[in-house]
Amino acid sequence: MHIAFLADPLSSFKTYKDSTFAMMREAASRGHVLYAFEQRDMRVVAGRVLADVQTITLTGDADDWYRISATETRDLASFDAVIMRKDPPFDSEYLYATHLLEHAERNGARVFNKPRALRDYNEKLAILRFAQFTTPTLVTSQSDAIRTFLAEHHDVILKPLDGMGGAGIFRLREDDPNIGAILETQTLNGAVTVMVQRYLPAIVDGDKRVLVIAGKPVDWCLARIPKQGETRGNLAAGGTGVARPLSARDREIAETLGPQLVADGLLLVGLDVIGENLTEVNVTSPTCFQEITAQSGINVAGLFVDALEQAVGQR
Template sequence: MAALTLGFLMDPLEAIRVDHDSTFALMLEAQRRGHQVRYFEQPWLRFGGSCAEARMRTVTVRREPGRHFDILDEQVHPISSLDVVFLRKDPPVDADFILATQLVELCGDKAPVYLNNPTGIRDANEKLFGLRFPDLMPETLISRDLAGLAQFVARHPQGTILKPVEGFGGQGIVFLQPGDRNTRSLLEILTLGGRKAIVAQAYLAESRQGDKRIIVVDGEPVGAVLRVPSQDDHRGNMAAGGTPVKTSLTPRELEICARLKPSLQERGLYFVGIDVIGDWLTEVNVTSPTGIAEIDKLDNTNVEAKVIDVAERLAGARK
C-alpha cells in the first residue's frame, strides 16, 4: 500500500531498550514497509487552534543499542497530519496521561486511526477491566478500607497479592500471608492511610510456574510468553527480573481471549496484552503492552507485523 505517516506517542526514545521494547519493534516494522515514522512525547502535546499538535521528530531506527535512531526532522505538526497514532506512553495513568488521550482526539474531521482508541484506553483500567468478567478472575477486592482489606488477607490461607490500581511493570506489588505482622503497616502504606484504593487478589500458587502474557491483536491471540519469577521474588514481570520462557496457549486461555474479544473490539482496543496465571485472568493491558520482542525470539515469529497489518487496514479504510 502507499506509504503512511505513523506517529508514536511514547516515553523518551533515547531511554528505551532496543532488545525488549515493543514500541521500538513496531517502529522498525513500520520503517521496513516504507512508512514514515515520527515520535513525540506527552509534554510536547498542545492545542492551539483547530487541531491538537505536537513537536514531532521524524526518525530512522535500527537495532543498535546506544545509537538506535537518527533524527531526520523536528518540527510541530498537527495530529491530523498522521495517518495512524500509536498511543504507547507507559503508565501510570495519571492526570497528565488522561489529558494526553483527550488532546489527541481534538482533530476535527481529520482524525487519524488510533491504536489504541483513546476513549477505550480511558475506559479500560488495566487492573479493573477484567472484573467485567468476574468468573474469569481470581477473587479480587478493590478497596481503601483497611479493616476490609485486612479481613481479605486473613481469609486467604495461601496468601494475597496487593498492588496499586495504576501500577505497571510489577512496581508496588506485595505478597502477604495471614498472620504477617507487617499487614497493618503495609496496608496503611499502600492505601496512603486509607485515602487510596488498592487491588487485593487471592494468590494463585501457579504463579511460581510463571504468569503468561498473551498478545491479542484485533481480538485474536497472536503469541504468548511465560514470565517466570526468580527464586527470591513473587513477580514474573520482565521489568522486575522475570525470565521469558517459550509457551503455547491452552484451551482455557483461548476461551478467555474469545470472551474478551467483543469488548476489546467494541472499544477500539486493537493491541492488548492479557495476563493469565493458571486458569485465571489477572490483568488486561491496553496502554503499552510489552512482550513482542520476547515472543518473536522464542517463537521465531513477527508479532509486530500483525499489528502494523491492522494499522494499514484501518488507515486504508479511511482513505
C-alpha cells in the same frame, strides 16, 4: 503510511526488548514514514491538536539506533495513524494526553489504542468486566475490609491500581507481622484504593502475557517466571520470560474478550493470565513482542502492523 508514535524519549528505549521499537522497525521495513513525539510536545491551537514531531529513520545499529531527519509542527489529524505508546504511570498528565488525543480524533485523527478506551480500561480494574475468568477479588481503600478478605482467603496479593512492572505489589499472609504497616502505606491510611486478590500458586509456572491484536490472540504467549524467592513474575522485577503455545484456557479467555476489546477501540491488548485466571488487561503499552518473536518465530510486530494497515484501510 505516515505513522506518529507518542512515546517516552527515544533515548530511553532498550531496543533489544522494546516492543515500540519492534513496531517501528517492522513499519519502516514496509516503507512507512516514522515520526516520534512526547506528551509535552502536544498543544491545542485554534481548536486543533498540534505536536512538535521528529521524523526518524532507523540506522540498524543496536545503540545509536535512530536519526532525526526533520522536526516540524503538525496537526495530529494529518497522520495516517497515531500510536499511543507512552508507558504508565497513568497520572494526571497521561489523563490529559488522552483528552487531547480524543479531541484530535474529533478533528479526524486515527489514534490506537483509542483514548477513551485507555481511560475506560484501568489495567487492574478492567478484569471486573470479565468476572467469569478471575480469582476472588476485592477493590477497596478500607483496611478492615482487606483484613476480612485476608482472613477468608489466607494468602493474598495486594496491588496498586496505577502501577506497572510489578511495582508496589505485596503478598500478604495471615501471619505476616507487617500487615498493619503495609495496609497503612498502600492505602495511605484509607485515602487510596487498591486491589486485593486471592494468591494463585500457579504463579510459580509463570505470569503469562497473552497478546491480543485486532481481537485475535497471538498463538504463543510469554510466561514470566518469578526468580527464586520472588512472588512477581514481571520481567522488570527479575522474572524470566519463556515463550509457550497458548493453552486451551488462555485461548478461551483471549477469544472471549477479543470482540469486546475491538468494539471498545483496543487494537492491541496484553492479557495477564496466571494458571486459569485473568489478572490484568494491559492497554497502555503492552510489551513482550520481541521475546515471543525470538523464541517462537512468530513475527508479532508484523501481525500488529498488518492490523494497523487494515484498520486505516491501507493494506
